[in-house]
Amino acid sequence: MKRRTPHLPVTAAIAATLLLAGCGSGSDPGDKIEGAGKEESASTSSPTASATPPAKVSDFGLPDDIKVEIEPNQTGDKAKDQILKEQAEGLMARQRLYVDLDPNSRYLTRYYADEAREFYVGEIKKSKSEGRTITGTYRYYDRKVEQNTDDRAIVTYCEDRTKAFAKDIKSGKALKVKPSPEDFIRNTATLRKTEHNTWLVQSFRGETAAKECQ
Template sequence: MNRRTLPVATALAATAALLLTGCGSDSDPDDKIKGAEQGESADAPNPKATPTAPAKVADFGLPKDIKVEIESNETGDKAKDQILKEQAEGFMARQRLYVDLDPNSRYLTRYYAGEARAFYSAEIKKAKSEGRTITGTYRYYDRKVTKNTDDLAIVTYCEDRSKAYAKDIKSGKPRKTKSSPEDFIFNTATLGKTEHNTWLVQSFRGEAGTGACR
């Protein structure tokens, strides 16, 4: 299978496109992930088992039709586990952003910085103008801190959006698509530590349909 690593700008755009639309064989051309190769097989992928140790994350007040499953992946290392905890909260915050559609949301400023924050602010404005939100299940697993210093961390993780869809705000109807290999994404995120000892996502990139997350 051909594999292409998305540059940061394209990866961010692809991530948002998938977050709002899902990605499957029934989707419109504009819904396809841009810059990623289509998998060899059109059959439904075989994702890894549902995580047995979910991360302990605060209640972000998401609607009942949005479910977020995050594998804990605790390491026993205090510093790394703090990074993974706050990254897990960042996943929850991202879903909340697409529910509130507020580009000035406190969830955005608390969990995202730099390129990632600017990107999501623009995407939230776009989603609001198009009258779209999200629904379905978002799953994150195989999270690993591959590098960490006093103020910088790199985290890799897998993302399953095979049951995540866009939803029309006015009608309340989901825009469902069939599952495809591109619903499974291998991501690399860069996080920076603030003066308040919290971790914020600064940038991220993703590889869809690589087989690394199936």
């Protein structure tokens, strides 16, 4: 049976526009994670991005067979740039979750809360029970802060998983399948600011086969 790397379900969380007016219940311990926030450049996803200073995010100690390319998207607005930087770190942390397969991961509690955290706890447990992890290249681009207040933000972005796959842990074999339009995803994430002035992803939803991302 063909197996793909885990995708974001359309119903992973409630609509971001509704959450913007709500209150988050997730906690942020303010822990510092080794490797997070170091001055390392994320890969860029297109030649046109070279004129923009690259986003400074950590590599999160990912294995050599996992590549993450994140378009910088510097806006010149200090608040928005901080949101995009931490959202990019959250994307890196997401890959680390599938490497460690630890539902109590500090990467999870640092970057995710509420529905988003619950979703990944379930995905981690499922992947661990099935003996699979991830491999390949994950590309994120066209990242935009659509709305933001002092403590809430909505970020939209495209995701390309045509070169990303699930991997069998025991054999180390990538479970490759033919790329399809389903591998292009348009995501909407809602983030909230904590008392430690960090941003957590509260919820997200993804639309597969998104034409605007192809």
